Amino acid sequence: RKEVEQDPGPFNVPEGATVAFNCTYSNSASQSFFWYRQDCRKEPKLLMSVYSSGNEDGRFTAQLNRASQYISLLIRDSKLSDSATYLCVVWDSGYALNFGKGTSLLVTP
Amino acid sequence: NAGVTQTPKFQVLKTGQSMTLQCAQDMNHNSMYWYRQDPGMGLRLIYYSASEGTTDKGEVPNGYNVSRLNKREFSLRLESAAPSQTSVYFCASSPQGVYYGYTFGSGTRLTVV
Numbered sequence: 001r002k003e004v005e006q007d008p009g010p011f012n013v014p015e016g017a018t019v020a021f022n023c024t025y026s027n028s029a030s031q032s033f034f035w036y037r038q039d040c041r042k043e044p045k046l047l048m049s050v051y052s053s054g055n056e057d058g059r060f061t062a063q064l065n066r067a068s069q070y071i072s073l074l075i076r077d078s079k080l081s082d083s084a085t086y087l088c089v090v091w092d093s094g095y096a097l098n099f100g101k102g103t104s105l106l107v108t109p
Numbered sequence: 110n111a112g113v114t115q116t117p118k119f120q121v122l123k124t125g126q127s128m129t130l131q132c133a134q135d136m137n138h139n140s141m142y143w144y145r146q147d148p149g150m151g152l153r154l155i156y157y158s159a160s161e162g163t164t165d166k167g168e169v170p171n172g173y174n175v176s177r178l179n180k181r182e183f184s185l186r187l188e189s190a191a192p193s194q195t196s197v198y199f200c201a202s203s204p205q206g207v208y209y210g211y212t213f214g215s216g217t218r219l220t221v222v
Contacts, residue, residue, distance in 0.1 A: 031208070032208050032209075032210075034210050036210075042215070042216075043199055043213035043214060043215050043216050044152070044199075044211075044213050045213070046210050046211075046212075049209075049210065087151075087152075089210070091208065095157060095159060095165065096142060096154050096157055096167065097210070097211060099151055099152040100151065101149070101150070101151035102151065
């Protein structure tokens with residue numbers, strides 16, 4: 001099974017801070033990339049897809065570096081409501097998505 | 110609301126009991142999946158169904174069986190529950206292939222005592 005690796009954290013940041021997570025993947029043939037958000041005791045929900053050119057959605061920016069095989073997620077102006085676990089997800093043309101174990105973020109007042 | 114519906118949300122079983130977890134989606138998705146999530150282990154694929162009429166094993170299929178009843182419904186059965194099957198179970202669905210990602214159900218918290 002191909003690996004998706006993430007720093008489990010936790011990342012503790014104050015409100016308003018900028019925080020970045022990285023994720024590495026082992027299969028250079030991977031084709032699709034996502035960040036999912038999972039709140040405590042809830043299901044994972046798609047936060048954003050990650051495109052080769054990078055993409056931004058409000059305070060969230062995702063980048064893909066195929067040469068180094070990593071994906072990043074940048075959160076600007078952190079809110080208390082951003083506290084969650086962020087899952088890095090990769091598709092390498094197999095039958096299912098490959099999930100990292102997640103990075104825990106806690107935003108404090 | 111459109112999405113993936115799982116039942117039950119919570120269940121406590123005694124060792125050796127059987128039960129079926131139900132999952133239904135109303136998004137006309139072709140592919141459906143069952144995962145379990147345990148602390149420190151992340152999401153692990155149990156079984157999947159790439160399309161109606163097909164099912165295949167994932168990473169951790171032992172102790173489970175599945176049925177793709179129709180395009181909407183994909184059930185997971187525990188024939189003889191064991192404490193090691195205590196977990197949170199998520200059903201997910203996707204359009205043809207997984208290029209666009211999954212939609213997850215809200216999960217079933219299962220405890221086997």
